[in-house]
Amino acid sequence: MLDLVIVLGFVVYAVGAGLASRKKASEGLGEYFLAGKTLGGWRAGFSMAATQFAADTPLLVMGLVATGGVFLLWRLWIYGIAFLLMAFVFAVGWRRSGVLTDAQLTEVRYSGRGVLALRVLKALYYGTLINCVVMAFVLVAAMRIAEVFLPWHLWAPAVHGLFVGVVEATGLASVLGTTATGLAAPVAAANNLLSILLIVGFTALYSTTGGLRAVVATDVVQFALAMVGTLIYAWVVVSEAGGLGGLTERVTDLYGAARASELLSFSAPDTAWGVLGPFLTIVGLQWFFQMNSDGTGYLAQRSMACKSDRDARLAGTVFAWAQIVARSLIWLVIAVGLLVVYPFSPAEAGAEGFVAGREILFVTGIADYLPAGARGLMLVGLLAALASTIDTHLNWGAGYWSNDLYGRFYAEHLKGREATSRELVTVARVSNVVILVIALAIMANLGSIQQGWTTSLLLGAGMGSVLVLRWLWERINLWSELAAIATSLVMAPVLLFGFDLSDAPDEDAIRLAIMAAASTLAAVGVTFVTPATDEATRVAFYRRVRPFGWWAETARAAGDDPARGPRQLGERLALTATTAASLFLVLVGAGRLLVPAPDTAGWASWLFMLAGLGLVPVWARWGFGPGALVEEVPDAVGDEILEVSSRHHAATHAAGSTPR
Numbered sequence: 001m002l003d004l005v006i007v008l009g010f011v012v013y014a015v016g017a018g019l020a021s022r023k024k025a026s027e028g029l030g031e032y033f034l035a036g037k038t039l040g041g042w043r044a045g046f047s048m049a050a051t052q053f054a055a056d057t058p059l060l061v062m063g064l065v066a067t068g069g070v071f072l073l074w075r076l077w078i079y080g081i082a083f084l085l086m087a088f089v090f091a092v093g094w095r096r097s098g099v100l101t102d103a104q105l106t107e108v109r110y111s112g113r114g115v116l117a118l119r120v121l122k123a124l125y126y127g128t129l130i131n132c133v134v135m136a137f138v139l140v141a142a143m144r145i146a147e148v149f150l151p152w153h154l155w156a157p158a159v160h161g162l163f164v165g166v167v168e169a170t171g172l173a174s175v176l177g178t179t180a181t182g183l184a185a186p187v188a189a190a191n192n193l194l195s196i197l198l199i200v201g202f203t204a205l206y207s208t209t210g211g212l213r214a215v216v217a218t219d220v221v222q223f224a225l226a227m228v229g230t231l232i233y234a235w236v237v238v239s240e241a242g243g244l245g246g247l248t249e250r251v252t253d254l255y256g257a258a259r260a261s262e263l264l265s266f267s268a269p270d271t272a273w274g275v276l277g278p279f280l281t282i283v284g285l286q287w288f289f290q291m292n293s294d295g296t297g298y299l300a301q302r303s304m305a306c307k308s309d310r311d312a313r314l315a316g317t318v319f320a321w322a323q324i325v326a327r328s329l330i331w332l333v334i335a336v337g338l339l340v341v342y343p344f345s346p347a348e349a350g351a352e353g354f355v356a357g358r359e360i361l362f363v364t365g366i367a368d369y370l371p372a373g374a375r376g377l378m379l380v381g382l383l384a385a386l387a388s389t390i391d392t393h394l395n396w397g398a399g400y401w402s403n404d405l406y407g408r409f410y411a412e413h414l415k416g417r418e419a420t421s422r423e424l425v426t427v428a429r430v431s432n433v434v435i436l437v438i439a440l441a442i443m444a445n446l447g448s449i450q451q452g453w454t455t456s457l458l459l460g461a462g463m464g465s466v467l468v469l470r471w472l473w474e475r476i477n478l479w480s481e482l483a484a485i486a487t488s489l490v491m492a493p494v495l496l497f498g499f500d501l502s503d504a505p506d507e508d509a510i511r512l513a514i515m516a517a518a519s520t521l522a523a524v525g526v527t528f529v530t531p532a533t534d535e536a537t538r539v540a541f542y543r544r545v546r547p548f549g550w551w552a553e554t555a556r557a558a559g560d561d562p563a564r565g566p567r568q569l570g571e572r573l574a575l576t577a578t579t580a581a582s583l584f585l586v587l588v589g590a591g592r593l594l595v596p597a598p599d600t601a602g603w604a605s606w607l608f609m610l611a612g613l614g615l616v617p618v619w620a621r622w623g624f625g626p627g628a629l630v631e632e633v634p635d636a637v638g639d640e641i642l643e644v645s646s647r648h649h650a651a652t653h654a655a656g657s658t659p660r
Contacts (some may be wrong), residue, residue, distance in 0.1 A: 005376070006373070006376035006377055006380050007376060007379060007380055007383065009380075010225070010380045010383065010384060011202060013218070013221065014202070014203075014206045014214075014218045014387065015202070015205055017210060017214045017217040017218050018205060018206025018207065018209035018210035018214040018218075019206075019210070020210065020214075020217075021209070021213035021214040021217065022209045022210055024211075024213060025209070025210050025211030025212075025213060025214070025425070026422070026425055028421035028424070028425065029100055029399075029402065029403055029407075029421065029425065029428070031213075032211035032212065032425050032428055033100050033101075033211060033301065033305075033395065033398075033403070033428075034100065034212060034301070034304055034305040035211070035212040035213045035216060035305050036213075037095075037304070037305055037306070037307055038307050039216060039302065039305045039306050039307060039311065039315070040307065040311055041306060041311035041312070041313070041314025041315045041318065042314065042315075042318055043216055043220055044216070044302040044303070044305065044306050044311065044312075044314075044315035044318075045302075045314065045315040045316065045317070045318025045319040045322065046220050046223050046318065046319075046322065047216045047219035047220065047223075047302055047392075048298075048299055048302050048315065048316075048318075048319035048323075049223055049318070049319050049322035049323050049327070050219035050220070050222045050223035050226070050384075050385070050388035051219065051298060051389050051392040052319070052323050052327075052389075053222075053223060053226050053323075053327060053385045053388065053389075054138050054385055054386065054388070054389035056137055056138045056140065056141030057076075057331075057385075058230070058331050058362050058385075059141050059144060059359040059360065059362050059363070060076075060359065061073065061076070061328075061331045061332075061334075061335050062334075062335050062358050062359050062361055062362045063355045063356075063358045064076075064335075065263070065335040065336065065339070066335075066339065066344065066349070066354075066355075066358040067349070067354070067358070069262050069263040069264065069265060070263065070264055070266055070332065070335075070336075070591070070595070071262075071265055071266065071267065071268060073328070073332070076328070077328060077587065079292075079324070080320050080580060080583055081576070081580050082293050083299075083319055083323065083324070084316065084317070084320050084576045084579050084580050085293075085294075085576055086292075086294065086295035086299055086300075086303070086316045087312075087313050087314075087317045087320065087576075088313060088316070088317075088575050088576050088579070088623065089471070089548060089569070089572045089576065090294045090295050090300075090303075090471055091295065091306075091309075091312035091315070091316050092309045092312055092545075093545045093547055094295060094300045094303040094304050094312070095303050095306055095309060095312045096309075096545045096546065097544065097545055098544065099304070100304075100399060101123070101127075101399045101403050101404055102122070102126070102297065102300055103119045103120075103122040103123040103127070103400055103404045104119065104403060104404060104408070106119045106122065106478060106481070107119060108540075108544070109470060109533070109537075109541055110477055110533050111533050111534040111536075112477070112478050112479075112531065114478050114479070114482065115478055116409065116413060117482075118478050118482055119404055119408065119409075120404065120405065120408075120409050121482070121485060122400075122404075122481075122485070123400035123401070123404035123405050124400075124405070125485055125489075126296070126297065126400065127396070127397045127399070127400025127401060127404075127405075127435075128397065128400070128435070128438065131297075131393055131396065131397040131400075131435065131439075132435060132438045132439040132442055133442055134393060135389075135390065135393045135394075135435070135439035135442075135443075136439050136442035136443040137443070138386065138389050138393075139196060139390075139439060139440065139443040141386065142195070142196060142200075142386050143176070143192045143195070143196060145363050145379075145382050145383075145386070146192060146196065146199070147183075147188060147191060147192055147195075148364060148367050149363070149366075149367065149379055150191065150194075151191065152190070152191045152194045153183075153187050153190070153191060160187075160190050160191070160194065163190035163191075163193055163194050164186050164187065166190070166193070167186055167189040167193055168186050172189055172193060172444065173185045173186045173189040173190075174189075176188070176189035176192045176193055176444060196440065199386065199387070199390075200390060200440075202387070203386075203387045203390045203391050203394070204390075204391075204394060204432050204433065204436060206218065206391070207390075207391035207394050207432065208398075208428075208429040208432045209429075211395065211428075212301070212305060212395055214391075215388075215391045215392060215395050216305075218388065218391065219388045219391075221384070222385065222387060222388040223322070223384075223388070225377070225380055225381045225384045226381040226382070226384050226385045226388075227326070227327070227330070227381075228381070229374075229378040229379075229380065229382070230327075230330050230331070230334070231330060232374050232377065232378065233334060233365070233366060233370065233374075233378050234330050234333045234334050234337070236370055236374070237333070237334050237337035237338060237341060237369065238333060238337045240337070240340075240341050240369055241336075241337040241340035241341055242340065244333070244594065247336055247337065247340065247595055248264060248598060250340045251263060251264060251336065251339055251340060252598055254339070254340060254343045255339075255343075257598055260597070261599075263336075263339065264336065264595055264597035264598070265597045266588050266591060266592060266597075293463075293464035293465075293467055293468050294467045294468050294470075295316075296463075296467055297396060298392045298393070298395075298396045299316075299319075301395075301396055301399070302315055303315060303316065313623060313624070314624065317579065317623065317624075320583060321583060324583055324584075324587060325583060325586055325587050325590070328587065328591075329587070329590055329591060329594065332591055332594065333594055333595060334362070334365075336595045338362070338365055341365060341369075342364070344358070366379070366382075393435075393439075394432045394435060394436065395432075397431070397435045398428040398429070398431045401427065401428065401434070402425070402428035402431060403428075406419065406424065406427045407419045407424050407427075411423075463481075463484050463485065463488060463519070464516070465516070465519070465520040466480050466481055466483075466484040466519075466520070466523040467481075471547050471548070471549065472547070472548065472549030472569065473550050473551075474532075474533075474538055474550065474551045474552075474554045475532060476527055477527060477530055477532055477533050478533070479526045479527070479530040480523045480524070480526055480527045480530075481523070482526075483519075483523045483525075483526040484519045484520075484522065484523040486522075487515075487518050487519040487523075488519055491514070491515050491519070495511045495514060495515060496511075535554070535557055538551075538554040538557070539554060539557050542554045542555065542558050542560070543558055547565065548568045549565050549566065549569045550565060550566060551565045575619060575622050575623055578615060578618060578619045578622070579615075579619040579623070581612070581615060582613075582615035582616055582618075582619060583612070584612070585608045585609070585612030585615070586608075586609060586612035586613060587612075588605075589605050589606065589607070589608030589609030589611075589612060590605075590609055592604075592608070593605045593609065
């Protein structure tokens with residue numbers, strides 16, 4: 001009963017936050033999607049972290065550690081570089097652009113007859129395809145959690161019986177009935193379907209009602225709940241495993257010294273290129289060749305919603321440290337503790353379904369070892385993590401549908417009128433339901449969280465380089481992005497289903513490398529053989545955003561110093577490198593102290609930790625102290641554009657350059 005009271009308390013708070021923000025969110029898209037550009041850096045950063053705390057990610061961590069050891073977690077940690085680049089290089093550009101979605105940026109950044117087509121394509125590609133794939137594997141995690149904690153066949157047999165009929169009649173019993181609880185497929189499928197509908201219904205209720213204000217208000221509380229619950233869980237798991245001090249010894253006793261070294265090492269267990277090469281390839285590709293490489297998506301949305309450039313930088317920095325250090329260290333301890341509490345044999349590791357089985361142990365351990373109250377708090381933490389991810393993806397995806405597809409394409413382009421604010425907000429709220437239905441359909445066809453994660457990585461891998469280059473290089477044009485998207489759409493199914501790479505050392509690395517190389521070559525090659533963005537558009541974009549990098553020709557046309565862009569880019573890259581070094585040194589040092597591999601030198605771990613902490617005041621003064629990163633234009637650029645329509649953006653183009 002105590003667990004249920006805790007869960008219901010969270011539900012009431014979240015729904016109340018949505019209702020409290022409803023009136024303000026209904027004023028227009030700027031209020032609905034950007035919270036009136038009023039977010040402070042700390043709130044925006046914790047909101048980003050809450051979204052990335054998704055309920056699927058701890059399950060993914062459990063699977064990665066069990067299959068390849070701590071070393072595989074670099075596939076998640078390496079994103080810290082992208083997060084810091086967003087903070088120090090790209091966040092200010094997003095904020096000053098004055099757009100509501102990244103798809104809308106195309107009509108600010110490019111010119112030509114294909115600009116509108118690119119905007120619509122990106123709204124569909126990002127807002128529907130990739131967004132729904134990500135939501136799908138988040139919902140798989142929700143199903144893993146629900147099947148343990150929500151036995152509807154015992155709590156509400158009459159209602160459950162109706163759902164059993166539904167899943168049997170629709171064939172959902174076969175796709176939703178896979179379970180680790182031993183229930184019959186129709187019973188498990190009905191439980192899962194009922195749980196998913198209730199969870200997403202609750203999340204959609206407050207996110208569609210209150211917009212980004214409600215999302216952020218709940219995110220901050222959700223992050224705190226998730227962190228507290230996870231800390232309690234880590235304490236219990238480590239205690240069950242014999243205590244933190246003896247954790248390494250217990251892993252060694254269970255798996256042998258050689259295997260324990262592989263499982264607990266932060267570095268490559270084998271320096272041979274056959275093992276290390278593919279891993280470094282995939283890690284290097286993941287942080288750069290992915291659709292969030294410049295913050296595209298909900299990270300950019302939080303940056304655009306910040307009240308100042310400094311707050312946008314602070315948000316990205318807070319997010320990186322919360323995500324990569326604070327959160328990861330807790331999950332690391334839990335993952336290693338579960339290796340002891342739920343040991344496995346080499347034969348089990350090679351069996352089908354091993355990954356999914358290890359993923360769900362994160363939830364199983366909560367049910368097996370946490371007492372009442374603590375279990376309720378952890379369940380709320382998982383529900384909060386799940387809700388914070390779903391609400392963000394719903395809000396973000398709805399932005400594409402209302403602002404880009406309905407407002408710009410349907411109302412303005414096809415009907416020749418400008419949609420009203422009330423009309424656009426209504427479309428945004430309705431589109432949440434459509435996005436959920438698509439995500440649920442994809443979820444039903446995913447085998448594991450890792451499968452969904454790798455699929456989303458591949459779909460986004462073709463876009464990373466061109467998304468970064470559009471901010472740094474004036475020559476990138478709309479055809480560059482179209483080429484990258486086209487290559488991704490063609491190559492993804494070919495790489496996923498056209499080649500059998502199961503015998504390769506690392507099939508994921510090979511797929512990502514091929515996708516990244518093909519899309520980058522296509523984008524850059526097309527850039528040189530297609531017309532450049534016209535000067536009027538480039539100058540308008542330059543004056544608004546003040547981009548860093550190679551904009552010499554545009555800078556001269558705008559009456560600015562051509563050397564400013566490269567100089568300021570160099571400063572920000574140096575700041576990014578310093579902050580990243582600090583972050584990773586603290587992560588490795590603290591991680592090695594908590595769960596050292598056999599024969600690890602303790603002095604080296606302390607050295608890493610102290611060196612990382614010693615760099616904190618350096619990058620803090622550089623990035624946020626008095627006079628830090630002083631911009632050459634007032635901070636108010638773009639603030640007046642909360643409700644600017646696409647027609648206003650297109651007015652910066654040369655006459656007739658964009659079709660109407």
